Amino acid sequence: MTRREVAFLVPEGIDDPARVSGGNVYDRRVRDGLVACGWAVSTVEVTDAAGASRVLRGQPLGSAVLVDGLVALGAPDEIAAASTRLRIIVLAHMVAGSFPDATARTMSAERQMLDAAGHVIVTSRWTAAELARRGLAGPARVSVAAPGVELPNAGDDTSARRDELCDDDAGELLCVGVIAPHKGQDLLLDALSRLPDRQWRCTLVGSTRPFRGFADTVARGAQRFDGRVRLAGTLDGSELAAQYRRAALLVAPSRIESSGMAIAEARGHAMPVVAAAVGGIPDTVAGGGAVLVPPDDPAALADALDGWLSDPALRRRLRTEARAARSRLSTWADTVTAVAAVLEAP
Secondary structure (H helix, E strand, C coil): CCCCEEEEEEECCCCCHHHCCHHHHHHHHHHHHHHHCCCEEEEEEECCHHHHHHHHHCCCCCCEEEEEHHHHHHCHHHHHHHCCCCEEEEEECCCHHHCCCCCHHHHHHHHHHHHHCCEEEECCHHHHHHHHHCCCCCHHHEEECCCCCCCCCCCCCHHHHHHHCCHHHCCEEEEECCCCHHHCHHHHHHHHHCCCCCCCEEEEECCCCCCHHHHHHHHHHHHCCCCCEEEEECCCHHHHHHHHHHCCEEEECCCCCCCCHHHHHHHHCCCCEEEECCCCHHHHCCCCCEEEECCCCHHHHHHHHHHHHHCHHHHHHHHHHHHHHHCCCCCHHHHHHHHHHHHHCC
16 A cells, blocks of 8 residues: 555445534545545445454555544544554544543543554644643644635625625524534524524524434424524535525534534635634634634523624624635645645655
8 A cells, every 4th residue: 555545434424415514524525635636545434343443454554544533432442453553543523522421431432542543633723732631642643634615616706795695684594513412502592582572593404313312302492483493404515505605694502612614614605603612613713703602601692693683883894804714714625735744644
């Protein structure tokens, strides 16, 4: 195996439209970007530790293997065993131990697989700092490859569209992400219930499959808003882009977030953001065009949304900042370049 060949172990279903997630999108972009740059990428969907072991045992001695963090987390013993004969590079989309419901077993598996990795690629500076703070991986073994943004086509003048949004459109709110406790859609519904006199409509985009019980609770909660909250399910490609074009504001009420790919996509559409100041989100919105609120605080989120809905001057400022930030965004080509640099390192 040459340096421009790599095996990529990913979770099952990364190309399944019904399983759209930030991690799957990132993995697909890296895979396809490496191929476009001339790499031979052998992508293997792994469902369990035994499957990971079979793939790893089949790799040539000394070769580099890129492993999605979810796969590695489910097979820490296998990753550790393979690290004696392979160069294991873990692509860590998140810090598993930072989730409130993380178990001792999960945290032990995370430490074991990160200890075994020759190098770790993370998606944000926050993640790198958090790994160092927890003693999981020091700076010498960690590289950041932040998610990129696919800017709309030249014929789709998103900036002009934002300029045309009138005050009647300000209440078109969008929240994108798997319907899950860590994404905080319940907090958003709580915040919206505190704005009975404001004009707004909110679309929740994301899969309801991984956290069915929580998603059912959110769906029931949405019913009390008499159609003002819509669960659109999983959207991708042109359908998702249409939602970004239609909405005036992205709301990201996450309880934990490594980088915030939906936020980056919104910024590609020159869309202002109201988000929780948690994890990697502050870095993602560092260019302006956003209002940050304390995490897990529906009252503060409601206040921020009320400010957006009631203050035309604030809306104009945030739109101007978001439009300016759009020109400074990294692309997926930048992401692939960062990943390739780690793969090519000795």
